Amino acid sequence: MGKRQRWDSRTIFIFAAIGSAAGLGNAWRFPYQAATNGGGAFLIPYFIALITAGIPLLILEFSVGHKFQAGAPTAFGKIKKGWETLGWWAILVSFVIVTYYAVIMAWVFNYLWHSLTLAWGDLPTDFFFNEVLSITSGPGVLGGFRIPVLIGLIIAWAAIYWTVRDGVKSVGKVVKWTVPLPIIMLGILVIRGLTLPGSIEGISYYLNPDFSKLLDIKVWAAAYGQIFFSLSVSFGVMVAYASYLPKKSDITNNAIITALANCGISFLAGFAVFGTLGYMAFQKGAAVADVAGSGGLGLAFCVYPEAINMLPFGSVIFALVFFIMLLTLGIDSAFSLVEGVVVGLSDKWGWKKKKVTRLTILVGFVISLLYATKGGLYWLDIVDHYVNDFGIIGVALFEVILVGWIYKTKKLREHVNPISDIKLGSWYDVFIKFITPLVLGVILIWNIIQEIIDVINGNLYEGYPLWAILIGGWLVAALLIVLSILLRKTKTDYQLKEDIKE
Ligand code: PFF
Numbered sequence: 325m326g327k328r329q330r331w332d333s334r335t336i337f338i339f340a341a342i343g344s345a346a347g348l349g350n351a352w353r354f355p356y357q358a359a360t361n362g363g364g365a366f367l368i369p370y371f372i373a374l375i376t377a378g379i380p381l382l383i384l385e386f387s388v389g390h391k392f393q394a395g396a397p398t399a400f401g402k403i404k405k406g407w408e409t410l411g412w413w414a415i416l417v418s419f420v421i422v423t424y425y426a427v428i429m430a431w432v433f434n435y436l437w438h439s440l441t442l443a444w445g446d447l448p449t450d451f452f453f454n455e456v457l458s459i460t461s462g463p464g465v466l467g468g469f470r471i472p473v474l475i476g477l478i479i480a481w482a483a484i485y486w487t488v489r490d491g492v493k494s495v496g497k498v499v500k501w502t503v504p505l506p507i508i509m510l511g512i513l514v515i516r517g518l519t520l521p522g523s524i525e526g527i528s529y530y531l532n533p534d535f536s537k538l539l540d541i542k543v544w545a546a547a548y549g550q551i552f553f554s555l556s557v558s559f560g561v562m563v564a565y566a567s568y569l570p571k572k573s574d575i576t577n578n579a580i581i582t583a584l585a586n587c588g589i590s591f592l593a594g595f596a597v598f599g600t601l602g603y604m605a606f607q608k609g610a611a612v613a614d615v616a617g618s619g620g621l622g623l624a625f626c627v628y629p630e631a632i633n634m635l636p637f638g639s640v641i642f643a644l645v646f647f648i649m650l651l652t653l654g655i656d657s658a659f660s661l662v663e664g665v666v667v668g669l670s671d672k673w674g675w676k677k678k679k680v681t682r683l684t685i686l687v688g689f690v691i692s693l694l695y696a697t698k699g700g701l702y703w704l705d706i707v708d709h710y711v712n713d714f715g716i717i718g719v720a721l722f723e724v725i726l727v728g729w730i731y732k733t734k735k736l737r738e739h740v741n742p743i744s745d746i747k748l749g750s751w752y753d754v755f756i757k758f759i760t761p762l763v764l765g766v767i768l769i770w771n772i773i774q775e776i777i778d779v780i781n782g783n784l785y786e787g788y789p790l791w792a793i794l795i796g797g798w799l800v801a802a803l804l805i806v807l808s809i810l811l812r813k814t815k816t817d818y819q820l821k822e823d824i825k826e
Contacts, residue, residue, distance in 0.1 A: 328393060329492045331568050338581055339499040340492075340565055343656030344556045345586040346506070348428065348624075351653055354550060354590035355597045356619030359530050361546050362537030369538065369547035374587060377763060378551040380755040381720065382579040383748070384727050385557055387740050389566030390575060395667035396560030397811070398819075399567070400723075403731045410722050412808035414560035415668040417715040420800065421559075422661035423688050424704045426484065427695040429658060430476030431456065431625065432651050437472075439643035448629040449622075456625070460699040463706070463792040467698030477696045480658070481689045487659045488666065488685075491677055492568045495663060502656040509649035510592055516635075516642060517599025526602020529612040530594045545767045553712060554590060555583055558720035561660045564667035576744040597623065604631040621701075624650060662688065672811075674818030702788065706796030709785055713771045714801060721764040728757035 331337040358366045392399035397411030434456055438444060444451035453459045460467040487498045517523055537543045552558055566575075598612070604627075605612045617627040632643045662684060670680045695704045727736060733753040741747045778784060784793050 329568055330570050331492050332496050334573065334578070336496040336499065337565065337569060337573075338578055338585075339503045340495055340656070340660070341556075341562065341578070341582040342585045343499045343503045344561050344565065344660035345554060345582060345657075346503070346589045346653055347554075347556075347657030348425075348650065348654045349550070349554050350586065350590040351510075351593045351597070351650060352619050352621075352623045354554065355530060355594035356616075356623070357546050357550050358594060359598065359616070360618075361543045362534045363529070364531040364533035365535045365537055366543065366547065369544050370550065370587075373544075373547040373551040373763075374583060376755050377548060377720075377760045378555050378557065379579055379583050380752060380760060381552070381557040381724070382555055382562060382583055383576055383740065383752075384723070384736065384756060385562035386566040386569075386575045386579050387736050388727065389563035390569050390573060391736075391739050393567050394563075394671045395567060395664065396563040397668045398671040399563055400726060401812070403726060406812070407726050407730070408812040409808045410719065410726065411560060411563075411668060412811040413715075413804060414558060414719045414723075415665050416804045416807055417711055417719060418559045418561060418661040418664050419684075419688065420707060420711055420715075420804070422484075422658055422665075423692040424695050424708060425654065425658045425661065426480045426688070426692045427473070427477060427700065427704060428621070429480035429483075429651065429654055430473050430696065432647055432654065433476035433479050434472050435625065435629075436644065436647045436651065439640060439647055442629075442633065442639055442643060444629045444633075446633065448633070449626040451629075452621075452625040457701055458698045459701060463699055463702035463788060463796070465699050466694075469693075469696055470698055473696045473700075474693075477689070477692060480655075481685055481692070483655060484659045484662055485681070485685050487655075488663050488681055489678065491663070491666075491681075495659065498659075499656055502652045506649045506652040507589065509645050509652070510589065510596055512645050513596035513642070513649065514592055514599065517596045517603070520599065520603035520606075520635075522604075522606025523599035523602040525605060526598035526600065526612050527595065529602070529616070530598035541766075541770065544763075545770065548763055548767055549712070549717070552716055552720055554586060556657070556660065558716050558723055559661065559664060560668060561664035564664040565660070567667065567671075572743055574744045575740045576746040576748060580746065597628070600631045601627070604634055607634050672819055673816045674822075702792070703796055705786060706788060706792060707800060710797035710801060713775075714768070715804070717764055717768045717771065721761060721768055724756050724760045724764065728753070728761065733757060 331340070358370070388399050392402050394402070395411065396414050397408045400411040401408030456470070457473070458467070458470050487494055556562060601616050602612055605615045608615060615627070617623055628646060629643065632639050632646065635642055665684050666677060666680050669675065669684065670677045694700055727733060733756045737748045737752060784790060
């Protein structure tokens with residue numbers, strides 16, 4: 325298959341890792357999670373989750389990729405035969421995510437265009453659902469395509485293809501822009517947000533501590549869930565990226581820098597979002613909680629545009645800054661997911677990466693068409709919910725079991741310590757072997773029990789019909805498991821040769 329590609333420099337690798345980690349989740353998920361789960365007090369479980377699970381897992385993924393010089397399936401398979409399945413599962417989850425992440429990017433492209441005229445007018449929520457999406461009555465009615473969304477989708481996939489076409493070479497060139505740019509944009513939005521009247525009320529809503537929330541297991545689950553999603557761990561992406569590191573590369577310090585930069589961006593985003601929402605509440609004479617919505621898509625496409633309308637000057641500029649920020653935050657997360665899949669496939673089959681890249685993007689594009697239909701948002705919402713609540717936590721749990729108990733963390737430390745500035749002590753084993761699996765196990769079981777109770781009570785996610793939940797949630801999950809097993813079972817000539825070489 326030829327020589328493995330290498331990152332141009334340590335900085336570029338760190339940029340790529342931060343680019344993957346810092347995505348839409350930082351801008352629209354973290355601030356709301358903090359605000360609604362105890363405000364400033366949420367920072368406590370969040371940092372505990374970062375230290376006990378986020379950073380240890382990031383170190384784990386970097387070291388596994390670096391040591392085995394392969395993407396997640398091959399690397400896990402080398403640790404123990406059969407566990408290749410787990411790598412495929414991670415990669416398929418990534419693939420599912422990128423198929424809808426690309427559609428969100430498509431909406432952002434639409435909004436960049438609409439920003440020029442502030443086309444959402446006085447009713448941004450109506451504009452989003454009726455004009456941009458032209459949403460149907462439910463998941464049973466797809467209603468054909470919305471052409472502007474389709475065009476945005478083609479642009480999004482073209483941008484992803486253009487970035488990953490030459491692997492880490494082209495990715496390296498793009499992340500030089502897509503990492504600093506959103507940080508600059510965020511800086512501008514923070515300053516704008518904090519200098520508006522009423523912003524203090526918004527910040528107080530964001531960070532006012534409510535310590536009683538710390539007794540609620542939900543808050544802890546939210547903190548751990550946010551850390552995993554945000555750091556892009558348990559998707560195979562960080563394993564793939566680290567497999568391109570040269571032999572002598574720092575691991576621990578790189579992981580800590582990536583994690584802290586990512587969490588810093590999240591924390592900062594809260595000031596931009598809630599500073600501005602404080603101002604909007606002030607203008608309307610309402611409480612921040614009443615104007616804030618609940619984050620996610622609503623923040624980006626309804627609430628924030630409304631706040632932009634109310635700015636005293638420069639609305640078009642701030643709209644552009646906001647959507648360019650979302651675009652540059654999201655695009656490097658999107659292509660990292662594709663790169664993870666491509667590395668997984670080409671490492672197993674020994675196929676040319678270019679060919680695998682084209683194939684992955686083509687299949688991804690075709691699947692993403694579902695979400696680009698007028699009823700696509702419903703499916704996006706269902707799939708996103710299930711993949712996040714079960715898929716990711718499941719991968720992370722099995723990953724720590726594999727490395728902690730089967731491979732043994734001591735061996736991992738022996739690989740990492742000689743090449744890293746910061747040395748891992750036996751405390752690391754305690755996290756990977758006991759604390760992280762325990763926490764993940766509790767969250768996963770808790771999510772499963774909750775899901776069963778909800779199904780029994782007919783209290784289905786967002787009130788969707790059962791058949792839609794069964795298809796978008798359970799059928800997708802079952803398909804991923806079956807496909808992971810099938811992918812592992814296919815022995816390739818290339819893999820046989822590699823096995824013999826060892
Ligand atoms: N970490 C990204 C975010 O916070 O938006 C999402 C993500 C990107 C998850 C890439 C996983 C991944 F591999």
